Amino acid sequence: MTVRTAVTGSLTAVALLAGALLAVPASAARADETPAPVDPGPVVMGDFPLQAYAAEAAEAPPELAEALRRDLGITPEQFYAQADAAATAVGVVDALEAAGTTVLGSRLEGTELVVSVPTEADASAVEQAGAIAEVGEQPAAPGEPGEQPGTPGAPARQRVDLPDAELLRDLVGGQGYYDHKGVYDYFCSVGFNGVDTATGAAQFLTAGHCVTPGAAYGGRVFSLEQQRPGQNPTVAGTHLGSPLSASLKFGDYYDTALYATAPAWTPVPAVGSWGGNQGSADAGQRATVRDYTRAVVNQSICKSGRKTGWTCGTVSAVDRASTIGTTDVNAFLSNVCALTGDSGGAVISGSYAVGVISFGDYKTGCGETGRTTGSFPIDSQFFESALDVQTSWEPLVSVSAPGSDTLLGGVPLYRGEAATGTVPGGGLRHTVHLSVDGGPERLIPVGADGRWSIPDAAGLGAGSHGVSLFTSYGAGLQRSPAVTGTVLVADRPAVDRLDGATRFDVAVAVADQAFPGTAPVVYVATGTNYPDALSAGPAAVAKGGPLLPVLPDSVPEVVAAKIAALKPARIVIVGGTDSVRDAVRAELQQLVPDARVDRLAGADRYAASRAVVADAFGSAPQAYVATGGGFADALSAGGAAGSKGQPVVLVNGPAAAADTPTLELFQTLKSTSLTVAGGRFSVSEGVLDSLSAGVPAAVTRVSGDDRYATSVALNADAFDEADTVYLATGLNFPDALAGGVLAGLQDAPLYVVPGDCVPRGVLAGIARLGADDVVLLGGTTALTPAVQQLAPCGF
Template sequence: MVGRHATGRRSAVVTALGALVLTAVPSAAAAGPPPAPGPLPTAAQTLGADRPSAEVLRALGRDLRLTPDQASARLVNEAEAGTRAGRLRTTLGTHYAGAWVSGTTSARLTVATTDASHVAAIRAQGAEATVVERTLSDLTTVKERLDAAARRVSTPDTPVWYVDLPSNKVVVQATEKKAADSFVRAAGLDTKDVGVRVSENRPRVLADIVGGEAYFIDDKARCSIGFSVTKGAEQGFASAGHCGKPGAKTAGADKAAQGEFKASTFPSKDMSWVGVNESWTATPDVKGEDDKKVQVAGSVQALVGASVCRSGSTTGWHCGTIEQHDASVSYAEGTVDGLTQTTVCAEPGDSGGPFVAGAQAQGVTSGGSGDCTNGGTTFFQPVNPILEEFGLTLKTTDTQATLPAPADEGVANGWRSGRVYQAGSTVSYGGVRYTCLQNHQAQVAWSPEGTPALWQQL
C-alpha cells in the first residue's frame, strides 16, 4: 500500500544502507577463503510462508476455520506444492494437464497427466496422480475459442467461462443451459466438450461511492489501493482498470491530492497504475485486520486450491481459496480475460484492492457476485501481467539493491531482476541454463542459482 511519509527520512535510510554495504566489503588483500556454501532455501523460506504474519493467521482462522498451527502448516504446504508442481510440469512436458491443492489443512498436491506412465514420477514428488484425457494445452485451446466467440457475439447470459483443472474440462457458467449451448456453438465447439454450470449470479465490477478509507477518482468514484510499485524514479500503486481512465486525478482517503492514472486497460484486462506525488512513498505494506500491516515479499503465483486473503476499503480483510486461474468474465461493460476466481467475498468499493497468498502478491480485485454477509465469488486481475504490461516493479520487503550482474545478464535470454517470468520459460545465468518453475517477478535476492523454489537447472 502507498503511505504518506517524509521524503527526507527516506533519503537518510538509503544513504545509511549504502554506507553499510561499502563498509561490509573486505579488501582483496584481507579476504580469507570463501565460507562453505550453506543449504539452499526451501520454497517456504523463499516465499516467506514459514513466517506468516499474525494478521494472515487470524483471518485464515476466521474465514477457513483453521487453528494457527493448521494455518501455518497449510501456508508451508502450499508453498512447497507450487515448487513440486513446477518441477513436474517440466518432467511431464506436453502431457501436463495441470496441478492443484486440496484439503482443509494439508493442502495435498494433485498433478494431472495424459500419460499413465508418468504416475510413478508424480508420486515420487509426493503428489497424488490423476490420468485424464485432455492436456492443459488442449483445454487452453478450447477456452481461447470461447474467448474469440465472446468478441463476436454478446454473452449477457453466459457471464463466466474458465478451465476447471480437477474436472479436466472447460466450464461455462450460464443463467440457463440453453444460453450456454448457444455460446458453445457460436465458438464452433461441440457441447460435449464443455461443461455447463447453471447459476443466477452475474458478476459486476466493484466500484462505488461510499464512505471509508479509500482513494477517490475525479471526486466521483471510490476504489481501493492495490500494491505499491515503482517505474524508474516514479512511485505509485497498481489497481483495477475499471477504476479510472488514463489522466484521471486521484485523491487519498482524506481527499488530499494524490496523483493520476498513468495507464489503464478495461475491458479485455482490468489493470491500471496510479503515479503519486511527492507526499506519498511506496511501501511493501497491505492493510490487514484492525489496521495492522501485512508485508509483501514477492509475486509468486499460487496454485488452484491455495488460500488467499484480500484487503478492501469497504469490507476490510477477508480470506478464501483460489478456484480457477484464467477465467473470462462478461461484465456489463465488456469481457475481461485472464482473471482468477476465488471464494473470497467482496463488495462495491473493494475494487483494486490487493489479494495475497501468505506474503506473495497475487492480484487486484476486479468484480464478483454476492457480498460479505452471505458470501460470494470474487475475481482478481493477476498482478504479474500488470507489472509486465506497464513495466512496473513491485515494492517488496527485500531491498532491491544493485549487485554485480553475471556476465551473461546483458545477453539475449539472460536472467534479469525486475522481469516477469512465466513457468516453463528458460534463462541463462552465470553460464548455466535454468527453467522457471512458477510465475513471478524476478528480484535480486531471487537469482536462479540460489532459489530452487523458482528455478530448476537444465
C-alpha cells in the first residue's frame, strides 16, 4: 500500500502576489442540444517532444526563463513539456487505479512516467498506458506512518520530520498584501485569481493561515506597493479583497482561504513575474494560467511570492502530512525557495496552477541548501486540497478558442467522417461549443491532450454550412472568443493512381488510358528536361494524340511499343537536335514506317513554343501565357488550356516586354483574350502590359502565393464542375506533362501538389467541382500514400 509521509515543525507566514487580476466573463448560456459524449479514448503518456513547445517557450516570460535557468538548469521548452507530462501522468495514474491496477507510487523522470506496482500483471497495464513499470515494493519514505484518513480507498498517510519548518508569515513591513491587527501588519501573497462558479464573483485563493483572526477593517486586505520582491512598503496600499469566512480552513491538514476581490482590481489569468525579481509583481511578462493539476514527484515547479519573487525547484514528495507547530497541513514538498511573506503565493508547473505556498525552513535567503518548502495543493486524489473546501471556486484561466482543420481549415468535411479539432492548452475541464447554421449548440468534450471529435461529420448534409465555435472551461463561465467560418460537406471521392516504375512507364500508362487503340498523331519530347514540351500538351489534345517522353538519343522500349501500337499517321518531335537527336527520329520512323515524322523547333524554348502553337492552332481567340523559366505554372495551365482547346505560349517572364515574334503569333491567332498564369515574379508587369497593348488583347493575370495556390486559382478560373480531377507532383514535370493531355481530353482540371500532402485549396476545389474521382499521376515516390489519403497540407 502507498504510504504518505508527514512533516513536523513550527510555523510563521508568507506574502502576496498583488498583480493585476482580469474581468470575469458573463454567465454562460446552456446549450439546447447535447449529443452523446464522445469517448476521447484511453489516457496514455505519449510523447512530449521539446520542438512541440517552441512556440509556447518563445512567448514565455523572460523572467520565467531566467528563473528556470538559475534554479533548475532547464529551458522553458523543458518546463512546459514536463508540465504537460505531469498533468497527463495524473490522468494515467487515475485511469490505472480505476481499472484495478495497484499503484504503489509514481514519479516523473524527465517526461517519462515511472509507476511502482507489486506484480507483473500490474506492470503490463502500466506499460500499455505508455509508462515505465517498476515491480516491487515502494521505497520506504522517511518518517513513521501516520493515521489513515477517513477516505475509502485512500492510501495510508506518511509523515516527514522537518523540525525548523514554519508557516511563512511576516509581522514586519513588506510587500504583497497585508491585513492589520493592533500594532502589527501581516504580509502574505495572492495565489490564484478565480471565480465563484455559482455567481461569477471574482475571488482569489491564498493560504488559510494568512487570514488574521480579529483583524481590523473586517479582515480586509490591502496591496503592498513594492518595486521589487522583499522591499518594505513605504505607503499604504489600496483595498485588495475581503475574507470569505466560509472558505477559511486552517488545520486538520488544510491551509486554504478565499478573498472577494475588490472592485478596483481587474483579475487576469496570470501569475506576476516580478520583472525578473527586479520589479513589482506585475512588472515584466506574466505567466499565463490555463488549467490546474496535481503535483507529481520530480515535477519542475516555479512560485511567485512577495518576499522572494520568482523561484523554481523540483517536487520531492506529494501528499505529506506536515505538522507545523501544533497544526497539521497536507502538502507537496519541494526545494523551491520561499521566505516569510511568500505564504499564499502561486505555485505553477508550465501553465498549470498546482498549489499555494504554505510553510518552509528557508531562513535567510535562497542561497541555503538542503531546505524544504511545503505547498498546499489545489487538488489531490485522496488527501486534503483547496478544492475540497472551495467547492464553488475555480481558477481564472486563459481559454483558447478551438481550432479545426475539418471545420475551419478551408478543407471539405467528408460525409461519414469525424469533424476534429484541438483546443490549445485544453484538457478534460474544457468543452467545445459548436453551432451549425445558427442552430442549437452541441457540447463536445475535450480530451486530456486538447483534442476533440464529432463522429459522422456532425450529421451535416452535403453543401456549405456556417459554423461557430467557442471553448468554455469548468462550470462554463469562462469562455474563449467565438470563431466562425464556412465548411463544405461533400462525399469523399474515390482515389486511383496511374503509375509505373519510371517516368516513361507512367506516360505510357496515361496514354493507355487516353488512347487504348490508335491515334492520328503522337507528340514526343525529351523526358530529361521540360521547356520544349510545355506547349506540346495542349497541342496534342487539339490534334487528338498523346505526348510521350523519349531519351535524347533513344526511344525507351515501353514507349516504342506504345507508339507502334498507336499506328499514328504523324509523329511530331518537339525540340531541336540537342534535345532529341536525329537517331531518335530514325528510330521513330522505323517504328511506324508509314508515319510522317516532323520536328518543331526553334532557336530557344520560346521559339520552339511558338512553332508548336502555330502548327496546332489555326486560330485561338483565347490563349494562356506562362513563363518558360519554370514548369509549374505552365503545367497547371496545360490541363485548363487543353480542355478549352486553347494553346499555352511560353514567354520570357522576367523580361521588360514580350518580344515581337510573340506579339505577332497572337495577332496571327487572332487572340483577343489572354490569361497569364502566375504572379509578377513569374511574368512581369511589363510583359503583361506589352501583351495588352501590342496584340492588343484583354489580359487577365491568375495567380497565387506559390505554385500550388496558382494551380488552385487557374483551375477555379477555368472549371465550374468536373467528374474527375488529376493530381501530379509540382516538384517535377514528366508526370504532369503526360497527364495534362489526359486531363485536357476529359475536360478535367490538373492540380500540382507537394509529394506528401494535398493543399487545402486543392481539397476545397475538388469538393467545389463535385468530383467523384481523383487520379494520381505517378508512383508513391512522386505522390506518397498521404496524398492518396487526401491528407491536407498545413497551407
